[in-house]
Amino acid sequence: MERYRNYIRPYLAAFIAGPILMLTEVAGEIALPKMMSLIINNGVANHDVGYILRIGAAMIGFAMLMLLGGVGGTFCAAKASVSFSADLRKDLFHKVQQFSFKNIDDFSTGSLVTRLTNDVQQVQMVVRMALVMMFRAPGMFVGALIMAFTMNARLALVILVVIPLLSVGIGLVLKTAFPRFTVMQKAIDQLNSGVQEALTNVRVIKSFVREDFEEQKFEENNKRLKDMSLRAMNVVIVTMPMMTLAMNVTMLAVVWYGGNMIIGGTMQVGDLSAFTTYIVQILMSLMMLAMIFLQASRAMASLKRINEVLDVDIDLTDEEAKQKDLTVSRGLVEFRNVSFGYGKRQNEAVLHDINFTAKPGQTIGIIGSTGSGKTSLVQLIPRLYDVTAGQVLVDGVDVREYSLKHLRDGVAMVLQKNVLFSGTIEDNLRWGGEEATREEIRAAADSAQADGFVTSFAKGYDTEMGQGGVNVSGGQKQRLCIARALLKQPKILILDDSTSAVDTATEAKIRECFRTTLKDTTKFIIAQRIGSVEEADQILVMDEGQIVGMGSHRELLASCEAYQEIYYSQKDRSGEVSA
Numbered sequence: 292m293e294r295y296r297n298y299i300r301p302y303l304a305a306f307i308a309g310p311i312l313m314l315t316e317v318a319g320e321i322a323l324p325k326m327m328s329l330i331i332n333n334g335v336a337n338h339d340v341g342y343i344l345r346i347g348a349a350m351i352g353f354a355m356l357m358l359l360g361g362v363g364g365t366f367c368a369a370k371a372s373v374s375f376s377a378d379l380r381k382d383l384f385h386k387v388q389q390f391s392f393k394n395i396d397d398f399s400t401g402s403l404v405t406r407l408t409n410d411v412q413q414v415q416m417v418v419r420m421a422l423v424m425m426f427r428a429p430g431m432f433v434g435a436l437i438m439a440f441t442m443n444a445r446l447a448l449v450i451l452v453v454i455p456l457l458s459v460g461i462g463l464v465l466k467t468a469f470p471r472f473t474v475m476q477k478a479i480d481q482l483n484s485g486v487q488e489a490l491t492n493v494r495v496i497k498s499f500v501r502e503d504f505e506e507q508k509f510e511e512n513n514k515r516l517k518d519m520s521l522r523a524m525n526v527v528i529v530t531m532p533m534m535t536l537a538m539n540v541t542m543l544a545v546v547w548y549g550g551n552m553i554i555g556g557t558m559q560v561g562d563l564s565a566f567t568t569y570i571v572q573i574l575m576s577l578m579m580l581a582m583i584f585l586q587a588s589r590a591m592a593s594l595k596r597i598n599e600v601l602d603v604d605i606d607l608t609d610e611e612a613k614q615k616d617l618t619v620s621r622g623l624v625e626f627r628n629v630s631f632g633y634g635k636r637q638n639e640a641v642l643h644d645i646n647f648t649a650k651p652g653q654t655i656g657i658i659g660s661t662g663s664g665k666t667s668l669v670q671l672i673p674r675l676y677d678v679t680a681g682q683v684l685v686d687g688v689d690v691r692e693y694s695l696k697h698l699r700d701g702v703a704m705v706l707q708k709n710v711l712f713s714g715t716i717e718d719n720l721r722w723g724g725e726e727a728t729r730e731e732i733r734a735a736a737d738s739a740q741a742d743g744f745v746t747s748f749a750k751g752y753d754t755e756m757g758q759g760g761v762n763v764s765g766g767q768k769q770r771l772c773i774a775r776a777l778l779k780q781p782k783i784l785i786l787d788d789s790t791s792a793v794d795t796a797t798e799a800k801i802r803e804c805f806r807t808t809l810k811d812t813t814k815f816i817i818a819q820r821i822g823s824v825e826e827a828d829q830i831l832v833m834d835e836g837q838i839v840g841m842g843s844h845r846e847l848l849a850s851c852e853a854y855q856e857i858y859y860s861q862k863d864r865s866g867e868v869s870a
């Protein structure tokens with residue numbers, strides 16, 4: 292709860308003023324029935340118009356006070372709750388941005404979206420309800436109870452029978468509601484994850500004609516959410532009629548006994564009318580409390596899910612880094628006895644005892660069967676993941692000693708799954724260098740063989756990209772992503788299978804440009820085609836998480852069985868590789 296104080300503190304005035312202003316409504320609600328009874332008992336019974344007008348004017352005064360207090364209180368409650376949730380959402384988003392790749396692996400995107408939107412919304416609602424009702428409901432309860440007992444203690448005893456019964460009922464409702472709301476939020480998660488995946492990959496779905504399958508999957512998730520919502524709502528549904536029944540039975544009892552008292556001359560008509568209003572108020576206040584608790588039980592389920600995100604231990608930080616001011620200056624990369632495993636599968640290492648050195652300016656080709664650990668290996672250089680054992684050193688310093696910013700500023704990585712963002716091509720390229728001039732942007736695009744096709748677009752570098760870069764081809768997207776990485780002017784450049792969609796002639800031109808313009812940059816090129824790496828200074832051949840061959844193309848061809856296998860299988864197919 293400590294952390295939530297920070298969300299209250301900036302809006303403390305609204306948090307305090309809201310409930311206090313609502314007390315004016317309580318004052319009015321308690322005073323008005325009494326005044327009404329005075330009008331009936333004294334004004335009407337004695338035909339005293341002056342008295343009726345005086346009390347009536349006071350009643351109007353109270354009503355105006357209630358209006359002002361109600362509007363002010365509700366406004367403060369809305370302002371406080373909306374601001375509270377906006378700040379909470381901001382911190383949640385900030386936390387997610389700090390997540391390491393491993394942390395991200397632990398949550399589905401859909402679940403994070405639900406937590407940032409729907410769960411925060413639930414908390415916002417309970418905060419608003421609480422501010423409006425936290426003083427009002429108990430105030431009305433106590434005030435009306437006192438008034439009822441002072442007016443007629445014997446008759447008020449009826450309510451003492453009803454309150455414990457209702458309290459037990461409300462308790463049971465809440466006990467049942469909490470687990471059901473938790474399950475319901477999980478069902479929302481599932482639905483959101485499914486929708487998010489289906490929408491992001493709509494093109495693949497269409498090309499495989501899997502719309503029916505996706506619709507069925509959606510239908511299942513949707514039905515589950517419907518069922519779980521109904522299961523949770525059933526609890527809410529019984530609450531209101533249960534309370535209304537209790538109220539009606541109580542009223543009947545009060546009118547029955549009260550009526551007898553009037554007939555017996557021990558009670559005035561006006562008092563019975565006020566009394567029934569107080570009884571309604573007592574039960575209404577209990578209903579309000581029940582509603583707050585019900586919403587609170589839903590919000591607690593959401594709060595738990597929000598806390599799961601806020602409490603995540605960011606497992607990859609640079610807090611312990613001893614050389615935070617150090618920047619990558621040469622691009623020397625060394626792997627010393629490196630082993631690595633993903634998240635929960637730490638003991639199932641996907642990399643075993645990796646040792647090699649890449650000298651500044653060298654080109655290192657990495658080749659191997661799919662799943663052999665190529666991506667896992669290069670991800671350790673910019674610390675997207677941390678090694679399980681051993682050390683990765685850049686310029687002779689363990690990567691964990693650098694600040695993440697300086698390390699990643701020095702390393703540019705073009706991921707296997709290339710992503711562009713909505714905005715112009717220039718906006719996208721500027722990710723690599725915010726201050727870059729148009730000339731520098733064009734030079735980087737030129738090296739990546741992208742300038743040609745970009746300038747052929749009517750709007751050139753000002754062409755708007757669709758979300759994810761949908762309006763360029765796969766190969767064009769890859770080239771733009773390479774250009775974006777080049778603009779960083781990195782000391783280490785990693786291309787993870789990032790020319791797979793580029794034709795071999797263009798790819799050769801890109802490699803040629805690298806040779807001339809990136810002489811001092813250490814380049815790691817993961818590729819499926821031997822042709823993409825054969826000119827590399829050093830080629831690492833990976834198999835089942837191990838380096839099974841290391842050397843130049845000629846050396847490997849002479850000595851490495853795994854390399855020979857890849858070489859001859861590709862040669863047989865295309866004849867494009869050369870010895």
Ligand SMILES: Nc1ncnc2c1ncn2[C@@H]1O[C@H](COP(=O)(O)OP(=O)(O)OP(=O)(O)O)[C@@H](O)[C@H]1O
Nearest residue numbers: 396633641659660661662663664665666667668707
């Ligand atoms: N985020 C992840 N969480 C858990 N396991 C993973 C993750 N990413 C990869 N793996 C596993 O690690 C192993 C190595 O995967 P990696 O992506 O490094 O292989 P790769 O050689 O790059 O494959 P490809 O050529 O298909 O891209 C595989 O067994 C894969 O299942």
